[in-house]
Amino acid sequence: MENTIAKNKPKINSLSRLLTPDTVYIDITPRCNLRCQHCYSSKNGLYKKEKSYAEICDLLKELSKAHIFKVHLVGREPLIRKDFSKILSFAYERKFSVRIATNGTLITPDIAKVLAEYKNINSVQISIDSLSPKKHNEFRGNSQALQLAIRGIELLIKNNIKVCIATTLTNFNYRELKNIADFTHKIGAYYYRTRLLIGNPLNKKFQVSKDQYRYAVQNLFDIKDYYNDMTVEQLHHSFLFDKLVEYNPDKEITVPCGAGISRCSITYDFKITPCIALAHLFSSPLKEGFSDEWQKNNVFHKWLKIFTKIKGKCRICGYRYKCGGGCRANVFGATNNIFSSDPWCWFRPDK
Ligand SMILES: C[S@@+](CC[C@H](N)C(=O)[O-])C[C@H]1O[C@@H](n2cnc3c(N)ncnc32)[C@H](O)[C@@H]1O
Numbered sequence: 001m002e003n004t005i006a007k008n009k010p011k012i013n014s015l016s017r018l019l020t021p022d023t024v025y026i027d028i029t030p031r032c033n034l035r036c037q038h039c040y041s042s043k044n045g046l047y048k049k050e051k052s053y054a055e056i057c058d059l060l061k062e063l064s065k066a067h068i069f070k071v072h073l074v075g076r077e078p079l080i081r082k083d084f085s086k087i088l089s090f091a092y093e094r095k096f097s098v099r100i101a102t103n104g105t106l107i108t109p110d111i112a113k114v115l116a117e118y119k120n121i122n123s124v125q126i127s128i129d130s131l132s133p134k135k136h137n138e139f140r141g142n143s144q145a146l147q148l149a150i151r152g153i154e155l156l157i158k159n160n161i162k163v164c165i166a167t168t169l170t171n172f173n174y175r176e177l178k179n180i181a182d183f184t185h186k187i188g189a190y191y192y193r194t195r196l197l198i199g200n201p202l203n204k205k206f207q208v209s210k211d212q213y214r215y216a217v218q219n220l221f222d223i224k225d226y227y228n229d230m231t232v233e234q235l236h237h238s239f240l241f242d243k244l245v246e247y248n249p250d251k252e253i254t255v256p257c258g259a260g261i262s263r264c265s266i267t268y269d270f271k272i273t274p275c276i277a278l279a280h281l282f283s284s285p286l287k288e289g290f291s292d293e294w295q296k297n298n299v300f301h302k303w304l305k306i307f308t309k310i311k312g313k314c315r316i317c318g319y320r321y322k323c324g325g326g327c328r329a330n331v332f333g334a335t336n337n338i339f340s341s342d343p344w345c346w347f348r349p350d351k
């Protein structure tokens with residue numbers, strides 16, 4: 001028992017942050033052509049005003065000054081912007097390595113060709129939540145969503161652009177991950193990832209149970225072994241299946257996703273936040289220039305403090321150095337308490 005119970009005080013001294021983040025996610029628009037039932041940024045759709053091209057360029061200049069090398073262009077739907085290729089062109093001039101996250105439905109042959117011109121595009125992530133048109137399209141609120149997303153993937157691959165496929169894990173697709181991973185491999189994408197649904201009152205009907213989550217974690221663990229020529233990203237608790245991961249109550253707590261440590265996001269209205277899904281709780285307008293905000297803004301201090309104060313079983317668990325007590329956005333969505341332990345984790349540190 002003594003071995004399994006941590007000393008009840010998560011250490012945070014070594015939670016040191018990079019002087020400048022490795023990656024910055026930029027929400028370049030609050031607009032979207034879809035109305036997905038789960039979308040955490042759907043509230044943003046109410047605000048139609050997006051930052052102008054000149055303002056986005058000014059932000060990119062700031063990031064360049066701060067020695068940021070990697071940017072992810074996201075949003076609601078980044079490709080909805082008519083000036084998207086101009087933004088890419090500016091990012092190209094400034095030598096950013098760019099990733100894009102899109103629902104894929106707006107990718108036409110012409111757009112794929114334009115994207116292919118920018119050799120600084122590292123990869124494009126496209127969401128596929130099910131290979132059943134009925135399930136994907138209902139979830140995505142559009143009867144053509146799956147067909148168009150698959151067309152988008154094919155066009156990108158044809159134009160030699162690296163594609164990552166992303167699935168939001170739900171109770172209607174948790175048994176489908178192998179099928180979607182097989183599809184990802186077959187179509188020639190290089191990376192498959194899933195992500196636990198960040199809950200809210202409207203989407204909680206899609207949330208997986210703890211058993212369904214465990215099934216998905218095991219399944220992805222097996223899929224990773226199955227494919228040695230495609231990267232399969234793991235869910236938080238894959239280490240529970242890895243016999244080599246030590247249980248060590250003395251190791252310090254961590255922020256596994258790197259939010260606030262090595263990465264941050266900029267909201268569509270230019271607020272800086274460690275986590276885009278928690279921007280309503282932790283964000284602050286970019287006033288003083290990016291570097292100063294990253295280094296001095298209290299929002300990051302408040303954010304990192306959470307990890308010293310997680311309550312319940314994760315506080316005493318010797319794996320907390322591995323999972324950080326779970327994704328805070330997921331935990332908050334499920335419990336409404338940012339300090340709660342991870343409700344999906346099946347591990348019992350007290351046993
Ligand atoms: C906000 S979207 C932006 C890019 C694009 N519009 C798309 O849907 O792929 C980025 C990713 O977040 C996922 N997402 C949206 N709401 C979510 C939620 N509540 N929980 C987890 N992932 C979510 C989307 O499915 C998508 O894979």
Ligand code: SF4
Nearest residue numbers: 032034036039076103
């Ligand atoms: S396509 Fe993306 S941004 Fe648009 S509603 Fe769906 S999840 Fe949200």
Ligand code: SF4
Nearest residue numbers: 314317319320323345
């Ligand atoms: S989520 Fe909590 S209980 Fe589960 S392994 Fe991580 S720290 Fe331990």
